[in-house]
Amino acid sequence: MNYQTYKPHKDLESIVKFYWTLEVPFDSKNQKQKIVPDGCIEMTFNFGDKIKRFTSETEFILHPNAMVMGQRTKSFNILPVGNVDSLAICFYPIGFANFVKTPLENLVDKEIPISELFEQSEAYELEQQMIQAIDTQKRIDTIENFLLKKLHEKNTISNIVKSTVNTLLKTNGTTPINVLLKEDISKRRQLERHFKKQIGISPKQLSKAIRLQATLNLMLNKKSETLTDIAYENEYFDQNHFIKDFKELVGVTPKQFLGNENMTLSSLFYK
Numbered sequence: 001m002n003y004q005t006y007k008p009h010k011d012l013e014s015i016v017k018f019y020w021t022l023e024v025p026f027d028s029k030n031q032k033q034k035i036v037p038d039g040c041i042e043m044t045f046n047f048g049d050k051i052k053r054f055t056s057e058t059e060f061i062l063h064p065n066a067m068v069m070g071q072r073t074k075s076f077n078i079l080p081v082g083n084v085d086s087l088a089i090c091f092y093p094i095g096f097a098n099f100v101k102t103p104l105e106n107l108v109d110k111e112i113p114i115s116e117l118f119e120q121s122e123a124y125e126l127e128q129q130m131i132q133a134i135d136t137q138k139r140i141d142t143i144e145n146f147l148l149k150k151l152h153e154k155n156t157i158s159n160i161v162k163s164t165v166n167t168l169l170k171t172n173g174t175t176p177i178n179v180l181l182k183e184d185i186s187k188r189r190q191l192e193r194h195f196k197k198q199i200g201i202s203p204k205q206l207s208k209a210i211r212l213q214a215t216l217n218l219m220l221n222k223k224s225e226t227l228t229d230i231a232y233e234n235e236y237f238d239q240n241h242f243i244k245d246f247k248e249l250v251g252v253t254p255k256q257f258l259g260n261e262n263m264t265l266s267s268l269f270y271k
Contacts, residue, residue, distance in 0.1 A: 039209035049082025070107025104200035173210030
């Protein structure tokens with residue numbers, strides 16, 4: 001696998017976390033790969049062969065070639081049918097709402113063709129420009145021109161959403177929502193409503209996904225030696241709480257995750 005990341009333009013760096021590319025030659029021995037929630041929304045362009053996303057053990061759908069993957073509340077399995085050649089834009093949790101009017105709760109755990117989120121003519125033109133681009137830098141230039149142009153039409157992100165997301169990112173998802181809102185029930189209801197529209201998932205779900213990211217970084221980069229250390233570092237109540245949350249989002253326990261060939265791609269994303 002050849003996985004690379006690229007920094008965004010300075011005018012996009014508060015919205016776009018990074019761009020990534022992935023190239024994987026076809027191998028009939030390739031196994032399904034589990035993708036885990038990360039708290040981000042991604043726009044992906046596939047220049048290679050189709051990719052299956054499994055909806056059950058044997059049933060699957062094929063990813064659109066140009067799509068947006070909404071917030072994920074659970075892990076899922078993918079498997080390419082041939083060569084992989086993809087580029088993706090990884091948006092911060094509050095990033096993608098700047099570019100569309102569609103409530104992001106409609107995108108949760110779904111892959112939506114970009115033609116359904118933008119005007120069909122501009123979506124078609126963007127996809128063709130990406131296909132015709134001669135290299136990765138040209139593809140990045142193309143998508144950045146598109147995003148910068150769309151920012152002039154941007155929707156306003158509510159301050160309560162911005163401040164909450166920023167705090168969750170700074171604290172790796174460990175700050176309880178009731179602490180952020182100082183037990184103000186009316187603010188909590190307002191936050192839940194704005195979150196569903198502008199982030200797609202609830203503050204609690206985003207908090208869990210962000211904490212999972214921090215946990216995987218510790219596990220895969222061996223910054224902590226034991227599960228107890230990891231639970232302590234990420235402020236879980238105890239090891240059982242850590243294992244329960246991990247399995248809820250990933251589908252397996254932390255021990256089952258490490259060294260699992262179905263987790264190779266997810267592991268690559270966090271190293």
